[in-house]
Amino acid sequence: MIILHTIAEVRQYVHTHRMQGKTIGLVPTMGYLHEGHLSLVRQAKEQTDIAIMSIFVNPLQFGPNEDFDSYPRDLERDSQLAASAGIDAIFAPSVDTMYPAGNGKSLTHVDVEVVTDTLCGAARPGHFRGVSTVVSKLFNIVLPDKAFFGLKDAQQVVVIQQMVRDLDIPVEIVPCAIVREPDGLAMSSRNVFLNDDQRSQALVLSRSLQMAAERVQQGERDAVALAAAVRATIEEQPLADIDYVQIVSMRDLSPLHTLDQPALLALAVRFGKTRLIDNIVLHVHR
Amino acid sequence: MIILHTIAEVRQYVHTHRMQGKTIGLVPTMGYLHEGHLSLVRQAKEQTDIAIMSIFVNPLQFGPNEDFDSYPRDLERDSQLAASAGIDAIFAPSVDTMYPAGNGKSLTHVDVEVVTDTLCGAARPGHFRGVSTVVSKLFNIVLPDKAFFGLKDAQQVVVIQQMVRDLDIPVEIVPCAIVREPDGLAMSSRNVFLNDDQRSQALVLSRSLQMAAERVQQGERDAVALAAAVRATIEEQPLADIDYVQIVSMRDLSPLHTLDQPALLALAVRFGKTRLIDNIVLHVHR
Numbered sequence: 001m002i003i004l005h006t007i008a009e010v011r012q013y014v015h016t017h018r019m020q021g022k023t024i025g026l027v028p029t030m031g032y033l034h035e036g037h038l039s040l041v042r043q044a045k046e047q048t049d050i051a052i053m054s055i056f057v058n059p060l061q062f063g064p065n066e067d068f069d070s071y072p073r074d075l076e077r078d079s080q081l082a083a084s085a086g087i088d089a090i091f092a093p094s095v096d097t098m099y100p101a102g103n104g105k106s107l108t109h110v111d112v113e114v115v116t117d118t119l120c121g122a123a124r125p126g127h128f129r130g131v132s133t134v135v136s137k138l139f140n141i142v143l144p145d146k147a148f149f150g151l152k153d154a155q156q157v158v159v160i161q162q163m164v165r166d167l168d169i170p171v172e173i174v175p176c177a178i179v180r181e182p183d184g185l186a187m188s189s190r191n192v193f194l195n196d197d198q199r200s201q202a203l204v205l206s207r208s209l210q211m212a213a214e215r216v217q218q219g220e221r222d223a224v225a226l227a228a229a230v231r232a233t234i235e236e237q238p239l240a241d242i243d244y245v246q247i248v249s250m251r252d253l254s255p256l257h258t259l260d261q262p263a264l265l266a267l268a269v270r271f272g273k274t275r276l277i278d279n280i281v282l283h284v285h286r
Numbered sequence: 287m288i289i290l291h292t293i294a295e296v297r298q299y300v301h302t303h304r305m306q307g308k309t310i311g312l313v314p315t316m317g318y319l320h321e322g323h324l325s326l327v328r329q330a331k332e333q334t335d336i337a338i339m340s341i342f343v344n345p346l347q348f349g350p351n352e353d354f355d356s357y358p359r360d361l362e363r364d365s366q367l368a369a370s371a372g373i374d375a376i377f378a379p380s381v382d383t384m385y386p387a388g389n390g391k392s393l394t395h396v397d398v399e400v401v402t403d404t405l406c407g408a409a410r411p412g413h414f415r416g417v418s419t420v421v422s423k424l425f426n427i428v429l430p431d432k433a434f435f436g437l438k439d440a441q442q443v444v445v446i447q448q449m450v451r452d453l454d455i456p457v458e459i460v461p462c463a464i465v466r467e468p469d470g471l472a473m474s475s476r477n478v479f480l481n482d483d484q485r486s487q488a489l490v491l492s493r494s495l496q497m498a499a500e501r502v503q504q505g506e507r508d509a510v511a512l513a514a515a516v517r518a519t520i521e522e523q524p525l526a527d528i529d530y531v532q533i534v535s536m537r538d539l540s541p542l543h544t545l546d547q548p549a550l551l552a553l554a555v556r557f558g559k560t561r562l563i564d565n566i567v568l569h570v571h572r
Contacts, residue, residue: 007454107398107401107452108397108398108399108452108453109396109399110395110396110397110453111396111397112393112394113393113394132394133453137453140454140455140456141456143456162393162394163394166393166394167394167396167419167426168293168423168427170297170427170429
């Protein structure tokens with residue numbers, strides 16, 4: 001396993017392996033790895049010859065009052081974990097390497113419309129512009145055959161897929177299932193910020209999603225009522241501060257009133273200063 | 287010479303030549319070729335093994351009241367001219383091939399800031415967003431080693447170079463000198479729209495640029511006075527309707543008051559419905 005810090009090193013590394021006919025898989029992350037990330041690495045190793053993980057806390061996707069500075073970072077620990085999962089190389093650039101103009105800013109942005117207007121896009125203006133811009137850059141640097149993204153950030157997957165289609169980027173996006181703790185909490189680098197009470201009350205997220213999936217199985221088709229039920233369940237936890245609970249079309253993330261197509265039930269809830277997201281795909285068997 | 291219409295055909299064509307170790311040059315155009323375009327082809331053939339020209343009148347870079355519908359098109363004539371200059375392949379996609387969502391629209395855009403605020407960017411809102419978006423797509427489709435752009439669209443060259451740097455696009459941009467008619471008029475596909483009087487009065491553009499260059503050689507350093515002199519010269523022609531005459535920094539296109547660095551004197555002038563652009567780089571020897 002090799003750690004690369006500059007864009008030139010990555011290009012050289014990729015070029016060498018390409019010349020040998022190897023396929024390249026990219027796992028873009030912000031580091032502070034957990035089992036969710038490692039499952040992406042394992043899928044990359046299954047589907048491509050060389051798996052490269054980028055570890056970069058991207059200032060462009062954080063709002064001015066968000067947790068860019070406090071976002072957890074530990075490259076030493078991350079490289080051990082990634083190596084244990086079989087990663088071949090880590091690209092860990094500095095902010096100045098990615099944004100040489102300084103201040104973590106770029107004059108050029110990639111903007112995806114419509115699918116960024118809802119869910120986390122509505123709550124975090126500019127967030128997805130930062131995501132699509134940095135992912136464009138990573139794609140241009142690594143030129144991967146496939147890129148692996150976790151479905152916990154379901155909207156991110158939809159946004160990146162839209163960008164790849166619209167800009168004809170020659171990469172296949174592989175969405176990967178959410179990985180959860182044994183008690184159901186979706187894995188997140190931000191989980192470390194939860195104290196015991198918050199951690200325990202945060203279980204309501206996966207529990208309420210599960211409850212919703214069961215109601216759909218039992219025949220519920222009213223998306224508005226279902227979202228309201230999820231919201232009510234979460235509100236029973238005194239430390240939970242709901243950002244959004246929404247049921248949207250899987251296709252374009254437009255709001256759904258009736259469950260007549262594959263739907264995404266997505267939520268974002270704060271526990272103290274920590275904002276957690278989770279979601280479930282609701283399959284309707286007609 | 288082969289004409290390709292679909293993205294898959296282009297990818298296959300490029301892949302085949304890449305496998306043979308060939309380098310790829312891209313000449314993006316909107317067709318209706320003239321000597322300026324053909325000089326780009328010749329430089330592409332000198333610097334790369336395989337030269338591909340895209341011919342696509344890109345709706346995204348035309349404003350609602352601009353000349354998208356009337357922009358001249360003649361693929362038959364273009365392919366003969368391009369072949370005579372040595373082009374290997376032409377990529378001539380339909381609007382629906384490039385924008386499959388329909389209506390020539392895209393949910394994803396590439397936006398370059400600051401260097402698009404001035405000159406043609408100020409006069410044509412959204413124009414450079416359309417240019418950078420379609421050029422991104424062409425780069426992703428062709429993956430050229432080098433791309434060749436004419437300096438007549440000097441701002442376009444600056445915008446594309448900024449985008450390539452900011453997004454780490456693995457391509458070298460090769461700016462190529464303006465090609466002029468024997469009487470000095472810069473080659474343009476839009477020149478065919480000029481009637482005899484307009485055509486003759488339009489010579490004031492290159493003449494006034496030449497006059498400005500001579501004044502700088504004679505020691506003129508006042509950019510404001512120089513631009514005013516160019517403007518006054520153009521205004522002597524009754525059919526000339528000035529859009530802008532500006533002297534800006536070559537580096538970031540910011541306005542210059544004093545000629546203390548490499549500068550671009552750029553202008554856009556309408557003759558009837560036809561908007562012509564021209565420019566000259568002012569070299570200051572200190």
